[in-house]
Amino acid sequence: MHVARALTELQEHDLAILRLEKELEEMPEKRAILTIRAKIAEIENLRERTQAAIHAMDVVSKRIEDQIAVLGVKMSGEQDKLVSGTIASPKELQAVSMELDALRRRVTVLETELMTEMQKRENGDAQLAKIDAALANGRATEASLTQRFKEHGSDVLEHIESEKRARAALIASLDADVRARYESIRESRHGIAVGSLQGSMCSACRVTLPAGKVSALESGPDVGVCPSCGRILIVRSE
Numbered sequence: 019m020h021v022a023r024a025l026t027e028l029q030e031h032d033l034a035i036l037r038l039e040k041e042l043e044e045m046p047e048k049r050a051i052l053t054i055r056a057k058i059a060e061i062e063n064l065r066e067r068t069q070a071a072i073h074a075m076d077v078v079s080k081r082i083e084d085q086i087a088v089l090g091v092k093m094s095g096e097q098d099k100l101v102s103g104t105i106a107s108p109k110e111l112q113a114v115s116m117e118l119d120a121l122r123r124r125v126t127v128l129e130t131e132l133m134t135e136m137q138k139r140e141n142g143d144a145q146l147a148k149i150d151a152a153l154a155n156g157r158a159t160e161a162s163l164t165q166r167f168k169e170h171g172s173d174v175l176e177h178i179e180s181e182k183r184a185r186a187a188l189i190a191s192l193d194a195d196v197r198a199r200y201e202s203i204r205e206s207r208h209g210i211a212v213g214s215l216q217g218s219m220c221s222a223c224r225v226t227l228p229a230g231k232v233s234a235l236e237s238g239p240d241v242g243v244c245p246s247c248g249r250i251l252i253v254r255s256e
């Protein structure tokens with residue numbers, strides 16, 4: 019193949035690769051995945067806090083239950099005294115009876131507190147169920163986005179691979195020094211190593227060249243150098 023044509027095509031493949039890589043980088047699924055992952059992390063955080071709150075409620079409930087149990091033991095002790103028939107004086111009988119009433123009142127207060135805690139615990143469980151549903155929902159969305167990302171992404175990757183194969187074939191057809199020049203300019207000039215002379219303008223840097231330089235290029239070889247940007251300049255490709 020004519021070197022000017024090979025260089026032009028090489029440039030086209032490299033631009034296609036850049037464009038496809040950018041497309042891969044900016045795939046909408048990628049951003050959506052990042053967004054849903056952040057949301058999942060937030061929900062997981064909320065779940066942890068809710069579980070900690072539920073655990074704290076359980077600790078409080080357990081403490082109240084223990085207090086009720088202790089009072090129960092005391093009450094049955096007082097009741098044993100009453101039925102044992104060992105209490106002789108009415109005064110002592112009254113004292114035991116008052117103590118029993120006092121214990122009963124304390125138990126009632128604690129039982130009300132326990133009911134409140136249990137109600138809070140139920141609300142906490144309901145909250146946790148909602149969080150779990152939201153979490154499952156978020157994870158399902160993430161999975162389907164990941165699937166779409168893979169499908170879309172693998173199409174783009176395949177396209178990149180075929181461009182790279184075409185590029186490799188062209189590169190192999192070039193002389194080593196042309197190849198080296200192309201690669202080094204491509205790297206230093208944001209991926210564009212080749213321009214073509216369009217009238218008196220370089221298509222790569224869009225600079226209109228002085229008439230003298232243009233005529234010097236036109237009377238030279240097919241492939242020259244742009245005096246403005248230093249890229250390879252295709253003067254004529256046929």
Ligand SMILES: [Zn+2]
Nearest residue numbers: 220223244247
């Ligand atoms: Zn130029």
